[in-house]
Amino acid sequence: MNKKIISLIGIIITALFLTGCGPSVKRIDATGNEGLVTVDEVDFKDWQIAAEKGINSLLESGVLSRADGRKTILMISTVKNSTTQHFNTRILTDKIRQAVLRSGKALTTTAVGGNGPDDAASKQVRRLEEDDMFNQSTVQKRGTAIAPDMSFSGEIVQQQSSQGRMRETYFFFHMAVTDLATGLALWEDNVEIVKQGKKPMMGW
């Protein structure tokens, strides 16, 4: 009897040990509230919050609507990374671009961008004019691409502070839409995200 109990305990301990040591990987819902939360970094949820608030504010502002009925052409300029983290601000700009397109209030251009064209093809195909391999009547003509009316730009700023065991990071997302004819800012908004973390008193 005793032997059985000892064996059972042994099996349970081994099982617990193996479970504890195995890798724990799972898929999570990208739209949910799961996911890692770090103090110093912009996590995926932070990008979502910043983009969602920015998009809502931009679309509600009405600046994208034109009196002549034509759709505004928006170019995505630069979102400057002024933080201590290496990341690609495209995570934010792509969400904005897609939301603007979905809203039907404006069109976005990929032929020009703050960091160069998002898609270099518009320029490349016009070089085919010099290539006799192509039927010239099918080659895109010069002077047909539509120039943007407005540009979207921004900056992400980070400020860190700590006191005792507590650390705090403040992310400030600034976004703006500029009228390219006048250079005037038509819309501006900020999204603020503050994250705190406490160093544990005891641990490994």
Place this chain on the structure above:
Amino acid sequence: MNKYFYKLKLSILPVACTIILSTGCSSIIDARKQKIPYMETYYSGGIELAATDLTEKSEDRSDTGDELMWALEAGTANYTAGRYQKSLSEFEQSERLIQDFDQRAVLNARAAGSKVGSALTNPNALPYQGMYLDRVMLNAYKAFNYFALNDSVGAQVELRRMREAQKQVVKKFADEIQASQKEIDAQVRKNQQESRSFGNENTSVPFSTIVKNSAVNEAYTTSANKANKLYGSPANPFVSYFSALGYLIENNYAEALVDFRNLYRMNPHNKLIQRDYVTAATRIGSELPMELAGIQPFDYALNNKIVFVVLFNGRAPALKQEKFQIVLPYVGYTGIAFPKYEYFPVLLPGLDVGYRFNNKEQTARTELVSDFDAIMSQEYHDKLPSMITRLVISTLTKEMASYAIVHAANQSGRGEAQIAAYVLTGAYKFMFNTADTRGWETLPKEVQVTHVPIPDDGVLRVSPIGMGGQSREIVLKKDTNIAIVYIRALSANKLNYKLIELQ
């Protein structure tokens, strides 16, 4: 009772051996000695070989207490050798380790284990967590790597991390000195408790007594003389200069001015800093201190069509093992190993930069911006009292343990036990009397800087002062807006050039 006590104390030895295996080699062979062949290769100009060997060593020492030290050395050597991606990965590993140390729980099992190891062996059993200078220079080197890879955005991220690290080390400095004093007090109380079972001699040895020892006194006064009190705290003026340069690249004169103002406070007599400060203030219409009223600003912009020449000159001081003799209660004369800085001479006085601007031949000379001897000596000097006191107290703890073993063996009346006790405790003390000489030895002795407007013909002639005829021509691209010429002087005639051009 005595036999039991003897067995208990003797069991410490295998525990110590286990701990040593899980820490770093430095517990037995001091780090300085381990690094001699690597440093000889590096400073004699064999940078490719040094980079390869140090990378191998860094990989070999991963997951030990010395990992950070080797990763930092490998990072610098790879940067010098132009292997920027490899350099970045070594520095990223270093940064991860430092972050891990910083984010550990206040009371954590790993630190407790290392402290037990350290008490049983020596401070090398504690993982190397980097000097204050290491923490800021790590990001400075990462920024250089990103610039070299033509990734300005990445470089700016590292410059921001470097500024943050500089802010943190200044804050951390005071906390650390306070924490180490608390640890010393606790160990003194523990020793005094153990002392009661032998004869209750006073086991407290204050630094005021230890510093009377000639070897300790020499280390203490030399570091005091070398330390530049003007800098205050462990702030590094090069970090402020590099930070200003980063802001100028972003056309942010206002923030660059803050750095120049701080630099001026740290180094008020430096002509280059005075003129940079005046130039930045004049450009944005900011007020200047009265004493700078007579200083003329540069007649060219600091953020446009300019070349910064940065000289990383010579070899930073390196810790070496010394021993001092001290009389301890119960033990009498004892030799204790401790680390002391060895300083290296300035082999190259500086650089002359010749260029043609506005159809006139002109020359600029590099000026000292940051003296690493002074910064490292400052940290060493401020930490020396607690470091030496801790060593003495820890030695006393080990000696009392040895005394207890020998005493118990004698009382047991067994001859072989007495011999074994003497041999083992003697070997144990000899083996672990090793100073913690870990540090970053590929850092420079000093940083000198100058800047000139982009020459009419885009050609710079850089010549080491006093090395007539050894001029090097650097040709800039036509569309370059800001250039950084980084020169690593490994010795007077081993110069490694890198050109970073930003459009």
